[in-house]
Every structure is written in structure tokens, then in C-alpha cells.
Amino acid sequence: MFNKNSKNRQNRKQDGETTYWLSYSDMMAGLLLCFVLIIALTTLHSQIRFDQKEEQLAGKEQELVVQASELDEQKKVVAAQKEELEEQELKLAAQRELLLTQEDKLNSQEATLNEQSQLLQELEEIMNTQQAKLDRIIGIRSELIEELKEEFTGSNLNISVDEKTGAITMDSSVLFEYNKDELKDTGKAFLAEFLPRYANILLSDKYKEYVSSISIEGHTDTQGTYLFNLDLSQKRAYSVAAFCLGDDSTILKGNQLTAMRDLISTNGKSYTDPILNQDGSVNMEASRRVEFMFTLKDEDMIREMIEILNEQENASNNDSEEIIEENTGNE
Numbered sequence: 001m002f003n004k005n006s007k008n009r010q011n012r013k014q015d016g017e018t019t020y021w022l023s024y025s026d027m028m029a030g031l032l033l034c035f036v037l038i039i040a041l042t043t044l045h046s047q048i049r050f051d052q053k054e055e056q057l058a059g060k061e062q063e064l065v066v067q068a069s070e071l072d073e074q075k076k077v078v079a080a081q082k083e084e085l086e087e088q089e090l091k092l093a094a095q096r097e098l099l100l101t102q103e104d105k106l107n108s109q110e111a112t113l114n115e116q117s118q119l120l121q122e123l124e125e126i127m128n129t130q131q132a133k134l135d136r137i138i139g140i141r142s143e144l145i146e147e148l149k150e151e152f153t154g155s156n157l158n159i160s161v162d163e164k165t166g167a168i169t170m171d172s173s174v175l176f177e178y179n180k181d182e183l184k185d186t187g188k189a190f191l192a193e194f195l196p197r198y199a200n201i202l203l204s205d206k207y208k209e210y211v212s213s214i215s216i217e218g219h220t221d222t223q224g225t226y227l228f229n230l231d232l233s234q235k236r237a238y239s240v241a242a243f244c245l246g247d248d249s250t251i252l253k254g255n256q257l258t259a260m261r262d263l264i265s266t267n268g269k270s271y272t273d274p275i276l277n278q279d280g281s282v283n284m285e286a287s288r289r290v291e292f293m294f295t296l297k298d299e300d301m302i303r304e305m306i307e308i309l310n311e312q313e314n315a316s317n318n319d320s321e322e323i324i325e326e327n328t329g330n331e
Contacts, residue, residue, distance in 0.1 A: 140210050141166065141296060147201050157194055168198065168292040172219075172236065175290060181235035183243055192251050195244050199256050202263075202294060212297040214263045216240050219291065221284040222271040234268025240290055241266045 145166040152159045152168070160169045175187030183191075202211050218233030218240075244251055245261050252260055275286035 140207065144201070144207050144210075144294075148198075151197055151201060152194075157190060159194065166294060168194075170194075170290045170292075171285075172288040172290055173285070175240065176236055179232065181232060181239050183239050188243060191240065191244055195251050195260075196256075198292065199252060199260055203256055203259050208259070210296045211263060211294055213265060213295045214260070215291075215293045215295070216264060216266045217291045217293060218266075218268045219273060219287060219289050220269075220271050221287040222274055222282050223284070224271075226270050230268050230270035232268075233270050234266065236290060237266035237268055 145161065145163060148166055148168070149161045149163070152161060158171050158174060161167075162169070170190070174190050175183055177184060201207065202214070216237045218235070218237035220229035220233050241264055243249060245257065245264060249257070271287065275283045275289070277283050
């Protein structure tokens with residue numbers, strides 16, 4: 001009986017142990033299955049991520065290929081720009097050298113212009129001085145001519161006063177017979193009235209220091225030969241001077257006679273300066289004449305100096321134009 005109970009207990013004990021180990025193995029199997037599922041899911045997730053990464057990498061590689069191609073193009077552009085920049089640098093170097101050369105030329109031209117400017121300033125000072133003298137002489141001449149016109153215009157003497165030169169023109173028919181050089185009585189009376197009035201003006205304190213000379217000129221018409229008319233015109237001018245300034249002349253006295261002798265000279269012009277009519281023909285009667293012409297001091301000198309200054313000014317202007325043209329050409 002005891003053995004039977006013991007045996008039953010042993011059997012129950014073995015069944016309990018067997019049941020225990022079966023439950024434990026089932027649990028372990030379940031756990032293993034869970035691990036397998038987890039590993040499968042993890043592997044699947046990893047594979048999915050790997051595939052995604054591969055796709056991204058493939059896209060990146062494609063982008064890199066495109067970027068590499070673009071980079072090659074950019075390198076070509078940079079190389080072309082570099083080559084162009086080198087060409088521009090060469091051009092700039094050439095232009096810099098040209099500018100240095102032009103600068104040297106400009107410095108030389110500036111020095112020349114400074115010299116010319118200084119010369120022009122000196123010439124301008126000379127011209128201003130001469131212009132002042134010229135203005136003074138022109139003013140004196142104008143006043144002197146005006147006084148001569150006031151003195152003789154409207155008088156009983158048949159005299160004309162040139163408004164530009166102040167020359168006194170006398171009709172030779174009043175002084176001489178035709179083709180003669182001896183003064184008529186009417187001519188002597190005419191000169192006796194004319195010369196004192198003429199001398200009073202030219203030898204007045206206002207004008208005497210400016211008058212340098214007085215010329216008595218004889219003129220003829222165009223009939224006859226040049227030499228005949230030259231001899232006749234000279235003799236007529238001399239006859240007028242001899243009557244007015246001779247030792248036995250009483251027209252002028254004292255200082256006036258001495259002063260007029262110092263100033264007056266005679267000259268025969270033949271028919272070289274005839275008087276013309278409006279139609280261009282020679283006015284024979286008007287051409288036969290005697291003229292008193294005065295010259296003011298410094299007139300000839302100033303005229304020559306003005307001509308010289310004009311020539312120098314033209315030369316300076318030409319030099320300046322050449323420099324400007326050269327500068328324009330260099331630009």
C-alpha cells in the first residue's frame with residue numbers, strides 16, 4: 001500500500017515537473033519568437049532605411065555628377081575670364097606706358113605753354129603801352145583835325161581838310177598858271193592868309209610837341225610824261241615853301257618861322273595819286289593840287305611795332321593751335 005502511494009506521489013511529482021518544464025519551454029519559445037520577430041522587424045526596417053539611403057546616395061551621386069559638370073563649365077568660364085583679364089592687364093600696361101609718354105609730352109607742352117604765356121604777358125604789356133601811346137596819338141590827331149576843320153571850313157579860302165589824315169588840299173589853279181610853277185599873286189595872297197592860321201594851330205602849346213614833320217606835296221593831272229609832271233610837282237611844292245619860309249618872307253616871324261623851317265619838307269608826287277570821279281575816271285582839275293600834310297611823333301614807330309606785335313601774336317596763336325592739335329591727336 002505504501003509503495004503504491006509512494007509511486008503515485010512520484011508520478012504526480014513527475015507530472016508536475018513535466019508540466020513545469022513544458023510551461024517554461026513554451027515561455028522560452030514565445031520569447032524566442034518575439035526576439036525573432038523583433039530581429040525580423042529591425043532587419044526589415046534597416047533594409048528599408050538602407051534602400052532609402054542608397055536611393056538618396058544615388059541622387060547625391062547624380063547631383064555630384066551634375067555639379068561636377070557645372071564645375072567644369074565654371075572652370076572653363078574662369079579660365080576664359082582669366083585669359084581675358086591677362087589680356088586686359090597687358091592692355092592696361094600698354095595704356096599706362098602710353099599715358100606716361102603722354103604725361104611727359106604734356107609736361108613738355110605745359111612748359112612750352114608757360115613760356116608762351118609769359119611771352120604773351122610781356123607782349124600784352126608792350127601792346128598795352130603801345131596802345132596807350134596809339135590812343136593818345138589818335139586822340140591828338142582827331143582833335144587836331146577837328147580844329148583845322150573848324151578853322152578853315154566856311155572860310156573864304158578854297159581849302160578842304162581830309163577827315164582821316166588832316167591833309168590840307170589847295171586847288172593849284174589858285175596858286176599857279178596851267179603847267180607853270182611860279183606862284184601867282186592870288187596864290188601868294190592865299191598862302192599869306194593860310195599859313196599863319198595853319199601854324200597857329202600846329203605850333204600851339206597843345207600840339208607842337210606831337211608834330212614831327214610837315215610835308216608840302218605837289219600833285220599833277222595825268223596828262224604828259226611822268227618825269228615832266230614829277231619836275232613840275234616838285235617845283236610847285238618848292239615854290240610854296242620858298243615863298244612861305246624864304247629869307248625875305250614876312251608871313252611868319254620869330255619862333256614860328258624857325259619852327260616851321262624845322263618841320264617842313266617838299267615832295268613832288270607827279271601823277272601817282274590822282275583824284276578820281278565817281279565813275280573811276282581821273283578828275284584832271286582836282287588832281288592838280290598842293291597838299292600840306294602833318295605827321296605826328298611816334299606814328300611810324302607805333303605802326304611798325306603794331307605790325308611786329310601782330311606778327312608775333314599770329315605766330316603764338318599758330319604755335320598754340322599746333323599744340324592743341326597735337327594734344328587732340330594724342331588723345
